[in-house]
Amino acid sequence: MEYGLYGDRSHAFLDETRPGKFLTITQCPEMVKYKARFLGEELLEHYPPLEITTPDGKVYFWEDAELQHRIEQMSNRKVSLVKYPPTHVPFGAIEEEHVQFVTDASLEKMQELWGKMSDARRFRPNFLFTLYEKIPFIEDNWLGKILKIGEVELEVKRHCERCMIITVDPEDASRDSTLLKTVVKERNNYFGVYATVIKPGEVEVGQQVFLIES
Known part of the structure; x- marks a missing residue:
């Protein structure tokens, strides 16, 4: 894609304790143990379902409220979920190029x-x-x-x-x-x-x- 690999930086947690900032493993290192993958064909109209597997083997999809709750408990921060369209994804928290x-x-x-x-x-x-x-x-x-x-x-x-x-x-x-x-x-x-x-x-x-x- 013009912004980089399809779906890179497409789904993110916004850190409500720092308006306009993303929650990353800089603030919450435990996030590195979570695995995410798309399930299905990568379309320009919409993303395939995004599956997230936790370190203890629990599986969530992006929209699951329990996933948000877990991230909030783990990071001790209030977060909100943001998803950008497949055709336009902005730079993330630290990237300088695509x-x-x-x-x-x-x-x-x-x-x-x-x-x-x-x-x-x-x-x-x-x-x-x-x-x-x-x-x-x-x-x-x-x-x-x-x-x-x-x-x-x-x-x-x-x-x-x-x-x-x-x-x-x-x-x-x-x-x-x-x-x-x-x-x-x-x-x-x-x-x-x-x-x-x-x-x-x-x-x-x-x-x-x-x-x-x-």
Whole structure:
């Protein structure tokens, strides 16, 4: 889509204790353990049902009042639910461009620098690219260039500057500030890059990605 992957940032919790702000795992790390997925065909007219699975295996749909109640209890905040149309989704709480991606070589190098295994989900990329030549942080050289994935074209715009979100383990919501400290020390707080959608279309897992000049 012109705003990024279909449905990305489409459903959100508004934090009524901070008017106009979203509730994220920055305020409520336990949210990272909730899993959401669409059930059915992705249509432009409307979203398929959105299913949310809790850490204890309870399944809700987006409109369920009990889901809102659980989030309010967990976060100790009053929240309201917002859903944007499939054809127009604004930026979320922290995004600066349409999509964010990291490479496998950079992820492996960061694990080496950190001294611990790092789940790619900590960095919340829209795309994880597997490189033929395993050159860590090669994406630094892609700024201003175009990535082509099938019919889709993305312009690489800027580095992704990191925040506390990467310190939250996606499995158990435990916190480890040493990862962010490592990214600050070794990478000037940059890891991954942002890109803007130039030409929308469909992409599939396993497709080749081509780098071309702008």
